[in-house]
């Protein structure tokens with residue numbers, strides 16, 4: 001009896017250590033496999049991108065994603081990227097990359113952040129109401145600090161990766177000022193790059209109260225002639241990000257509905 005209880009005393013901590021190790025390692029291994037699978041889905045050698053239906057109710061095949069970061073841009077969240085929330089139609093991805101490349105030459109000091117776009121397979125993408133066929137992409141507004149230095153919005157799980165930030169009517173929040181000129185330059189570059197890639201911008205959703213400030217900039221003055229903007233406020237205020245719907249021919253597409261985020 002004594003010998004048995006001695007053995008139990010020795011093996012119990014070992015077993016619990018092994019159990020703890022499995023408890024912590026299993027989720028990490030499962031996550032690594034999931035992230036690897038997501039990366040595999042977006043591989044360049046994968047099937048061509050095909051979109052079906054509209055931004056609401058549609059789906060996507062062969063989605064691609066932007067790199068996590070580049071010379072003048074980055075993703076809104078490493079987690080969002082790893083979990084596959086930044087997939088889009090390949091042509092849209094190529095146009096966005098071309099626009100960033102263009103801006104890195106013409107305005108190398110500016111920094112841009114792209115946000116959510118969709119799942120690799122498209123379809124419902126909560127909490128967004130659209131973003132279902134790989135042709136919708138959100139971008140964080142470019143910002144500067146009070147002293148005019150180029151900055152990016154701080155994002156974390158606590159501010160819903162930037163989506164819960166609220167700018168005031170003058171475009172300021174917590175020491176950050178929306179760089180309307182940089183935003184206009186980005187939209188102009190996107191418009192040019194979309195056309196160069198055989199697509200176009202269908203519409204841009206941005207807070208209607210902040211739009212006049214965008215159009216008042218030197219670059220922004222050209223925007224209303226080139227790009228269609230929402231005239232009415234969307235179901236959520238688009239002040240910390242702007243939503244861009246690209247016009248890509250999709251199979252079985254119905255006319256777009258007015259919901260967007």
Ligand SMILES: [Zn+2]
Nearest residue numbers: 137138243261
């Ligand atoms: Zn959106």
